[in-house]
Amino acid sequence: MLIHFGYRDGISQPKIEGAPVPAYAAPHTATVKPGAFLLGYPSQWQGFRYPVPHPPELGKNGSFAAFRILQQHVSKFEEYLTQAATESKMNREMIAAKLCGRWRNGTPLVQSPTTSVPSPHPNDFDYADDPHGHKCPFDSHIRRANPRGEVVAGSDGDQHPIIRRGMPYGPRYNHTADKDDGVERGLLGLFICVSLEDQFEFLMTNWMNRGGFRSELPSQTKDIIAGNDAIGATPFQVPTPNGTVALPNFSHFVTTRGAAYCFLPSLTALRYLATL
Numbered sequence: 001m002l003i004h005f006g007y008r009d010g011i012s013q014p015k016i017e018g019a020p021v022p023a024y025a026a027p028h029t030a031t032v033k034p035g036a037f038l039l040g041y042p043s044q045w046q047g048f049r050y051p052v053p054h055p056p057e058l059g060k061n062g063s064f065a066a067f068r069i070l071q072q073h074v075s076k077f078e079e080y081l082t083q084a085a086t087e088s089k090m091n092r093e094m095i096a097a098k099l100c101g102r103w104r105n106g107t108p109l110v111q112s113p114t115t116s117v118p119s120p121h122p123n124d125f126d127y128a129d130d131p132h133g134h135k136c137p138f139d140s141h142i143r144r145a146n147p148r149g150e151v152v153a154g155s156d157g158d159q160h161p162i163i164r165r166g167m168p169y170g171p172r173y174n175h176t177a178d179k180d181d182g183v184e185r186g187l188l189g190l191f192i193c194v195s196l197e198d199q200f201e202f203l204m205t206n207w208m209n210r211g212g213f214r215s216e217l218p219s220q221t222k223d224i225i226a227g228n229d230a231i232g233a234t235p236f237q238v239p240t241p242n243g244t245v246a247l248p249n250f251s252h253f254v255t256t257r258g259a260a261y262c263f264l265p266s267l268t269a270l271r272y273l274a275t276l
């Protein structure tokens with residue numbers, strides 16, 4: 001699925017033990033326990049199940065979701081790419097890839113650091129071969145949102161998985177016009193997990209809106225896509241073998257226009273409700 005900043009989305013999804021395998025899952029990717037997403041089963045924490053709300057007929061097999069209406073400022077994002085390319089003398093599309101961690105066609109930078117050649121297995125990677133971030137910056141959206149088993153502060157970086165479902169809203173931005181058309185567009189996002197606190201909120205608070213969870217990122221930094229507007233302007237660091245290139249400070253390219261925390265009942269729970 002193509003989303004408004006021009007990236008392909010919906011590639012990376014957790015592989016859940018006992019569930020159908022997601023489209024781009026790599027054969028050797030570790031599975032996540034079903035209880036990371038469903039109430040009543042062993043969770044990602046050894047020996048721990050999240051408590052099922054009462055009555056169990058309603059709670060068991062249920063889940064939670066953070067719903068977000070995320071307005072995307074596409075012309076501002078494109079202007080930033082142009083400005084960053086001019087100041088850093090890096091290729092504009094390369095900058096777009098560095099910001100996300102994937103080229104706009106979805107090819108991950110760790111697989112293909114210099115060209116956007118399509119990848120047959122775009123989710124078959126981790127960061128073990130890129131310890132200095134020369135391929136995929138530590139600041140990139142996907143490396144902040146999912147360190148894929150890298151050791152980061154507080155826990156290993158694979159204990160906070162979320163299932164993402166997204167859908168663009170609003171008309172497609174006309175890239176040839178290259179200016180703000182004043183029309184609202186963005187992404188409707190559902191971030192599904194068994195614990196909003198330990199998964200969605202953990203990820204937003206400790207990884208997206210704070211840098212200190214890993215030594216390479218100063219604490220006063222935030223995610224370029226999902227970081228909080230209120231933090232103000234922060235830099236984006238691109239590590240290279242010749243030193244770090246600091247892209248211009250950015251404030252925000254996404255505004256949260258709506259939000260809700262939801263309980264997602266199971267089909268059996270819906271049937272139970274119908275009998276009441």
Ligand code: HEM
Pocket residue numbers: 003005007008009010011012013068070071072100102141142143145146162164186187189191200203204225226254
């Ligand atoms: C308008 C806002 C957003 C845009 C445009 C956006 C865009 C993207 C894109 C292009 C990808 C790469 C495709 C993929 O790996 O499937 C991605 C991955 C991801 N995003 Fe976002 N995103 C947005 C908001 C968020 C928010 C609010 C969160 C917070 C939970 C988030 C968490 C993630 C995660 C966990 C991944 C997968 C990383 C991985 O497993 O490698 N994103 N996003």
